Amino acid sequence: MKNAFQFGVTDGDGIISFVQWVLICRDNLFFSTQCHSKQANDFAFLSSSSLIATAGHSTDNRNVCLWDTLLPQGKSLIASFQCHDGGCSSLVYAPQSHTLISAGKKGDICIFDVRQNKLKQKFQAHESPIKCLALDPAEEFFATGSADGDIKVWGLSVHVKLCTFNGEHTKSSLFRSINNGVSQMEIDEMGRLFSCGADGSLKFRTLPDNDIVNVL
Numbered sequence: 001m002k003n004a005f006q007f008g009v010t011d012g013d014g015i016i017s018f019v020q021w022v023l024i025c026r027d028n029l030f031f032s033t034q035c036h037s038k039q040a041n042d043f044a045f046l047s048s049s050s051l052i053a054t055a056g057h058s059t060d061n062r063n064v065c066l067w068d069t070l071l072p073q074g075k076s077l078i079a080s081f082q083c084h085d086g087g088c089s090s091l092v093y094a095p096q097s098h099t100l101i102s103a104g105k106k107g108d109i110c111i112f113d114v115r116q117n118k119l120k121q122k123f124q125a126h127e128s129p130i131k132c133l134a135l136d137p138a139e140e141f142f143a144t145g146s147a148d149g150d151i152k153v154w155g156l157s158v159h160v161k162l163c164t165f166n167g168e169h170t171k172s173s174l175f176r177s178i179n180n181g182v183s184q185m186e187i188d189e190m191g192r193l194f195s196c197g198a199d200g201s202l203k204f205r206t207l208p209d210n211d212i213v214n215v216l
Contacts, residue, residue, distance in 0.1 A: 010040035014056055031069040033076065036062075044093040044100070046114055053100055053114075057087030064088050064102050066114065079117040083110050092133040092142065094156060101142055103130035109144065111159065121159055125152060134185035134193065141207075143193055145169075145182025151195060153207065165205070169197020 014036035036056030062080040084104030100112040107126035126146040134143045149170030153162045194204040
């Protein structure tokens, strides 16, 4: 639709909602559904504005789900995966390889082929909850950020650990909390990894040189 765009939001009740905002008209809520029974944490578009993946926590352990928002709401769930014991915290989609990467609250990573709706690989990336993911625009590697403040970089085609940055965003506390650690990450076209965290800092590094370019 001309002069229109859409955005989505997930919430603590497990609901995902999409709004189409038309510049010359008004806001239009066109899709809303209970995607997870306990909590919805993240979502990602899958190559199309109508196909999405959601991350959350459900009583039946279907913590990663695929949806087609053009279908009737009762038929919009097209695939679901029982994975990530304790819930899924974050998602990122690699469109060139049709690969969906999901992160769990117990530190595990799942790799899915969305063309076949199939789990390809699962491995333990951190000992603490993974809070966020970031994908290299060239789809050669991705990064995981955990609640203990560590950041790790992994190969995408071959899921091996390329490097680790320990304690990048560690907040001193007597109590271990999921609110600590790495809050958000982004990788740009120049291979720079940007991250921020509960310690109040913003950092970026040039990969794979591993040098901190700037710390705020």
